Amino acid sequence: MPAPSNSVSVFAPASIGNVSVGFDVLGLAVKPIDGTLLGDVVTVSATDGESNLTVVGQFANKLPANKEDNIVWSCLQLFNQALQASNQAVANVALTLDKKMPVGSGLGSSACSVVAALAALNDFYAKYHDFSFDKKTILKMTGEMEAQISGSLHYDNVAPCYLGGLQLMVPDEDIISRALPLFDDCYYVMAYPGIEVSTKAAREVLPTSYSRADLIAYGQNLATFVDACHRQDKAQAFSVLHDVVAEPYRKGLLPKFQQAHDYLIAQGALGVGISGSGPTLFCISDSEQHAKQFALWLQDNYLQTEQGFVHVCKASDDGVAQL
Template sequence: MSVSHNTVKQSVSVFAPASIGNVSVGFDVLGLAVKPIDGTLLGDVVSVSATTSGESSLTVIGKFADKLPSNKEDNIVWSCLLLFNEKLLTVKQTSILVDIVLDKKMPVGSGLGSSACSVVAALAALNAFYAKYHDFSFSENELLKMTGQMEAQISGSLHYDNVAPCYLGGLQLMVPDVDIISRTLPNFADCYYVMAYPGIEVSTKAARDVLPTQYSRSDVITFGQNLATFVDACHRQDKSQAFSVLTDVIAEPYRTDLLPKYKASRDYLTTQGALAVGISGSGPTLFCVCDSQPQAEQFALWLQEHYLQTALGFVHVCKVDEVGATEI
């Protein structure tokens, strides 16, 4: 049962940041939250406020609003509200009628965790709204499970490599324990991540469909060795070792042909001294890891000229977002 809540304007807004899924060596098990150093909000904002009207509502605004379904029932943020209300019932809490506004700042099909941004911002905003005005909130783990449930609904498989860093911040390693889900790994705070979105869309489904159903024993060994070495190097803060193994043998070899100009850009940046270059999530966004801000700015200018393909494209020099979803 839902009830209207007559009161002075009660409102909460939450920003959820972009993320790099996979981080090359960790297919579906590693994710890194990033934020532009110039203060640009690279992610989505969801605002939740109490309403005195007879039903809840959803409004979508922002640069990429026109890329989303016009029918609210087909919007994942509306699905988040339905799921949140359903979970409230299971713990005998009354759901409140709300107005929701999604500010869609993130391009769809970009490889930056666009759907994760909407899901995390929506669920975190709802949780913050109830915590602030109705003295109830779900635990961090319960909310993370909800974000995973929504991502599975969208993509067809349960993977937390975007929603976990988007929600929790930092570099996240997914673990096979439903009571933990994700562990925060030490990252390299002095590194810069150049994120270049070319302005074209690659569907996650298409990017998954090109992957083989079986892998060779040598590829499996290389994958395990690279991931284990990277995680170990993170804990030892051995930057050289960590980025020397940041090579994707699971997805990148099969997705390169889906991404115009990717291979040439990767090869150029690598020869120019980038610590690592990879595909963010399922693409088409490219990420490039740099040792210094001047190098990152230089590579950003090069990518602006050589990797972008439409007016929607952009390049941001980023650092790791240590915070994740944040009330603003």
């Protein structure tokens, strides 16, 4: 369906939060190699009436019917507050969320909606009202919205979704994240089994404290992975792709995960892990042929409902993009 005149449509891609080795501090944006839009689309259009929100798409029925409870509507309120604080006039707009992402999938579903909404609003004002916020301001807004949803501030989905690539979150409010060099020949097989795992439930199963041995292992693995990315040492990077923080406790929430993990590693996968809070599994290969074989196996052995899907992906270098 063509977009209305005086409108902007923006797509925000799925992401792998944590990437196993970097709990809450690593995230990777991904896109299917077949061109499928794995993510959400938000369209912002001028309207003569009051601002409004329409939700369409495959997973629209999973969202609240009341617009005030929808995060895209909350994004509009936040954006309008920022406009007023900047002494800018607030326009009435019609928002349309095309919800292509399953809720509670571990693919950064809420991040997709938040990033697409705020980026679309910013692009709309840039195009039709000669005003826009800089990237850092929009990124901070996405973090604020994610904190509102999950109860804690973490950028590991919104940063890669917005900026693209592999992002490392840094403890500096003026920087927020740094892009890490990618391994361009790698494929990421994303398998969503079709069941929902809430981020809240996935966080509640985690221990409140960790042993010194786990702390050392986490720091060593993450530091080695970051170093290997910069040196483009693929073997070293994926040899330490182990999750000592979340996977040991969350895998019990994911039927068939351990079986799939063990099979894929035995078949030569460079790494297998839980995407974000799950239940999506990600598998890494530097062979497109092997990645497609892994995808077929996961299709037959990991999916549990008709809502499930498997995509062979590459890293999404661009992140959010106008359509």
